[in-house]
Amino acid sequence: MRDRIRRIFDESAAVKRRFAEENAPRIESAARQMAEVLRRGNKLLFFGNGGSAADAQHLAAEFVNRFLVSRRALAAIALTTDTSALTAIGNDLGFDTVFARQIEALGRPGDLVVAISTSGDSPNVLRAVETAKRLGLESIGLAGGTGGQLASLVDMAFVVPSNETPRVQETHITLGHALCGLVDDLLFGQA
Secondary structure (H helix, E strand, O other): OHHHHHHHHHHHHHHHHHHHHHHHHHHHHHHHHHHHHHHOOOOEEEEEOOHHHHHHHHHHHHHHOOOOOOOOOOOEEEOOOOHHHHHHHHHHHOHHHHHHHHHHHHOOOOOEEEEEOOOOOOHHHHHHHHHHHHOOOEEEEEEEOOOOOHHHHOOEEEEEOOOOHHHHHHHHHHHHHHHHHHHHHHHHOOO
8 A cells, every 4th residue: 555655646646747848938927827817806707517607716715815825815706606607507598607607797807717627527627618719818827638629729728748637636725825835926026
């Protein structure tokens, strides 16, 4: 069992190292984009399903509350948290529209959507990005494996080089934390 434990942690670390090496310039670019969106008074809209929904909520909370340093609240919303909206939209219009409908209501040009899907092929995530594009919102996508349809649909895609959902999700939250810290540096620090 201890060998398996070490193997799990080694695999996670290897995927994250490879991801960082392949994406460092784009991570910097995404952080600058997010900081500029917030500097302009616009907002970040996060969404995903299952573990990706939890990541969306986690990251939105880091922006609204604080990450590592005390600072003013930043405008971020997880579209995964309003159970009344999710169930009403899902019941009346279908689950594929639960995020798109909220973007239609809450999104404004200049906002940035952060779409999270381990497969890159979640229908409700894809539909939300299509709605965001139609409304003039910018988009970042987090996926794994080949990136699925999401990779070609968003303005900037981050694809984790793994087909294992746990490794993809572990890298997504590490990326999210990196972006939180970098945005804080850009808006409130020395960067």
